[in-house]
Amino acid sequence: MLSKNTVKFIKSLHQKKFRNQEQKFFVEGEKSVLEVLNADFRISLVVATEAFAEKNTTLISRSNAQLILATQHQLESLGQYQSNDSALAVVDMKANHPFEFPADGFVIALDDVRDPGNLGTIIRIADWYGIKNLVFSAQTADFYNPKVIQSSMGSFTRVSFFYADLDSVFKNWNVPVYGAFLDGKNVHELNHISPGVILMGNESNGISQALEKSVTNKVTIPGFGEAESLNVAIATAILCDNFKRLTLG
Amino acid sequence: MLSKNTVKFIKSLHQKKFRNQEQKFFVEGEKSVLEVLNADFRISLVVATEAFAEKNTTLISRSNAQLILATQHQLESLGQYQSNDSALAVVDMKANHPFEFPADGFVIALDDVRDPGNLGTIIRIADWYGIKNLVFSAQTADFYNPKVIQSSMGSFTRVSFFYADLDSVFKNWNVPVYGAFLDGKNVHELNHISPGVILMGNESNGISQALEKSVTNKVTIPGFGEAESLNVAIATAILCDNFKRLTLG
Numbered sequence: 001m002l003s004k005n006t007v008k009f010i011k012s013l014h015q016k017k018f019r020n021q022e023q024k025f026f027v028e029g030e031k032s033v034l035e036v037l038n039a040d041f042r043i044s045l046v047v048a049t050e051a052f053a054e055k056n057t058t059l060i061s062r063s064n065a066q067l068i069l070a071t072q073h074q075l076e077s078l079g080q081y082q083s084n085d086s087a088l089a090v091v092d093m094k095a096n097h098p099f100e101f102p103a104d105g106f107v108i109a110l111d112d113v114r115d116p117g118n119l120g121t122i123i124r125i126a127d128w129y130g131i132k133n134l135v136f137s138a139q140t141a142d143f144y145n146p147k148v149i150q151s152s153m154g155s156f157t158r159v160s161f162f163y164a165d166l167d168s169v170f171k172n173w174n175v176p177v178y179g180a181f182l183d184g185k186n187v188h189e190l191n192h193i194s195p196g197v198i199l200m201g202n203e204s205n206g207i208s209q210a211l212e213k214s215v216t217n218k219v220t221i222p223g224f225g226e227a228e229s230l231n232v233a234i235a236t237a238i239l240c241d242n243f244k245r246l247t248l249g
Numbered sequence: 250m251l252s253k254n255t256v257k258f259i260k261s262l263h264q265k266k267f268r269n270q271e272q273k274f275f276v277e278g279e280k281s282v283l284e285v286l287n288a289d290f291r292i293s294l295v296v297a298t299e300a301f302a303e304k305n306t307t308l309i310s311r312s313n314a315q316l317i318l319a320t321q322h323q324l325e326s327l328g329q330y331q332s333n334d335s336a337l338a339v340v341d342m343k344a345n346h347p348f349e350f351p352a353d354g355f356v357i358a359l360d361d362v363r364d365p366g367n368l369g370t371i372i373r374i375a376d377w378y379g380i381k382n383l384v385f386s387a388q389t390a391d392f393y394n395p396k397v398i399q400s401s402m403g404s405f406t407r408v409s410f411f412y413a414d415l416d417s418v419f420k421n422w423n424v425p426v427y428g429a430f431l432d433g434k435n436v437h438e439l440n441h442i443s444p445g446v447i448l449m450g451n452e453s454n455g456i457s458q459a460l461e462k463s464v465t466n467k468v469t470i471p472g473f474g475e476a477e478s479l480n481v482a483i484a485t486a487i488l489c490d491n492f493k494r495l496t497l498g
Contacts, residue, residue: 121480130473155476188494224379224493227404231370234486237479241487244473245437 002047002070010047010078010090016142023093025144028079030086035154037063041091047075048087065089080146093144098162099133101173105195106131106243109166109177111211112139112202113232119143120151121233122200127155129240131198134161135169170197170214177216178243179207180235184218187239193246200236251296251319259296259327259339265391272342274393277328279335284403286312290340296324297336305336314338329395342393345411348382350422354444355380355492358415358426360460361388361451362481368392369400370482371449376404378489380447383410384418419446419463426465427492428456429484433467436491447492449485 012018013026024044027036030052036043037056043065046053050069053060060067075084101107108126113119119141126134140163141148149156170177176196199215201207207215221230221238230238261267262275273293276285279301285292286305292314295302299318302309309316324333350356357375362368368390375383389412390397398405419426425445448464450456456464470479470487479487 121483124476125479125483127474127476128472128479132474153476153478155474158475188497221490222493223377225376225381226407227373227376227402229402230374230377230486234370234374234483237483238486238490241470241490244471248437 002068002074006045006047006068007078010045010088013090014080014146016145019093019142019144024090025093025149026079026088026090026146027149028075028081028084028088028146029150032149032154033087033089034059035157036089036091039157041094041157043089043091045090046087047078047089049075049085052086080150096160096162098135098164098169099160101175101197102133103195105133106240107133107135107197108236108240109135109137109169109197109199110140111137111166111199111207112205113200114139114141115203116141116145116147117151118203118231118233119145120148120153120156122236123148123152123159124155125233125237125240127152127158129244131240132159134159135166135197136161136163137166138163166199166211167214173197177214178219178239179212179215179217180221180239181207181215181218182220182229184220186222187219187242188222190219190242190246193243195247198236198239198243200232200239203232251317251323255294255296255317256327259294259337262339263329263395265394268342268391268393273339274342274398275328275337275339275395276398277324277330277333277337277395278399281398281403282336282338283308284406285338285340288406290343290406292338292340294339295336296327296338298324298334301335329399345409347411347413347418348409350424351382352444354382355489356382356384356446357485357489358384358386358418358446358448359389360386360415360448360456361454362449363388363390364452364481365390365394365396366400367452367480367482368394369397369402369405371485372397372401372408373404374482374486374489376401376407378493380489381408383408384415384446385410385412386415387412415448415460416463422446426463427468427488428461428464428466429470429488430456430464430467431469431478433469435471436468436488437471439468439491439495442492442495444496447485447488449481449488452481
């Protein structure tokens with residue numbers, strides 16, 4: 001049975017302050033809960049409808065998580081989903097250490113991407129393009145925000161990340177930094193690209209002036225109409241797609 | 250002054266039924282209201298803060314719209330924005346007639362894209378890539394939904410569209426129909442592309458079986474990681490980017 005204290009505890013995890021204090025976050029909905037149960041995470045609690053619990057008995061018991069049965073209505077009151085007829089899991093954060101630049105790949109760096117939906121979508125895109133490493137400025141949305149987890153569609157289980165002063169990280173790595181600007185080199189006209197950092201800026205202000213001098217290659221997505229800009233997640237996807245094409249071509 | 254009846258009227262426009270009955274929709278926030286004031290739309294009403302009204306006196310009076318001053322708090326209670334310190338405009342829908350296939354371009358067709366945020370983002374992408382014409386299945390989200398207008402970031406003023414039975418439209422046009430599937434031709438490996446329809450499917454189910462036989466060219470965005478899929482707006486952007494590159498190349 002779902003106790004008042006458990007309800008209070010899960011609801012506190014909507015806030016970053018309590019997530020950090022407890023070093024836990026929550027995951028909701030069938031797809032994401034199944035992804036996290038199948039991945040390498042420590043899960044302390046699964047709140048599930050009877051139907052979900054029955055269908056996934058082995059998976060849940062293998063996780064050693066406490067199982068609490070709940071109604072759909074209760075699940076919906078705990079999380080942020082308007083509709084959740086399956087489950088919600090409380091999961092331990094993993095320790096996230098700075099990583100070295102991966103020898104043969106790309107890293108996505110985000111300079112103050114504030115919208116959790118954008119961050120989650122970018123994580124999903126990174127996972128699609130096989131980019132496993134991301135680095136975020138301190139003001140970027142919190143990776144464990146429920147909306148980030150939701151919009152990553154399970155891809156949050158497959159990426160590494162850390163928060164840092166991006167300028168110092170880039171200096172340390174000493175690799176090309178491709179920054180998305182409106183006045184850079186047209187990505188359709190590039191012939192080859194070396195592994196490096198794909199740097200995307202804030203939704204309203206783009207890449208900060210302070211970081212602009214760390215950019216070694218300014219690149220631009222060519223526009224053919226009148227829209228002033230593209231959403232940052234859309235722009236990330238288009239750069240990843242072009243860079244992967246150029247790396248393999 | 251904002252009367253009770255005006256408040257009730259604007260709030261009714263959150264619902265498709267009343268939008269269709271009145272043949273009006275609303276636009277909110279500084280950027281979108283300025284875009285619509287500068288575009289070729291008939292605007293019946295502008296509700297604005299004193300600051301916005303003073304800054305845009307000429308533009309508002311030129312529109313012949315009635316101007317009602319309101320507080321930020323009132324504006325926020327009328328629309329769907331959490332924060333709106335500028336304006337909201339009530340705008341006449343335009344008559345949307347079926348168009349012929351544009352001789353030298355692409356058309357984006359959406360088969361039951363249900364999420365208004367996705368539809369708005371796709372309209373913004375179309376505008377970025379200079380694709381001015383879109384056609385939607387009957388079950389696709391309503392173009393005039395406030396969330397569509399919001400996420401199109403003003404691009405809704407620059408596209409033509411109509412709702413129709415897609416199968417009949419494609420037959421009538423008799424042009425290539427490029428459909429996004431998981432088992433199509435890798436878009437990175439295409440050498441040339443002819444103008445045609447870019448067909449995108451529903452968020453959960455993709456392109457419907459009934460419509461699959463209208464697709465003349467199945468295309469696929471290559472994946473390199475483990476994500477199962479891409480969001481439909483992201484996939485649209487990547488296809489538009491590749492198709493524009495191939496058309497010009």
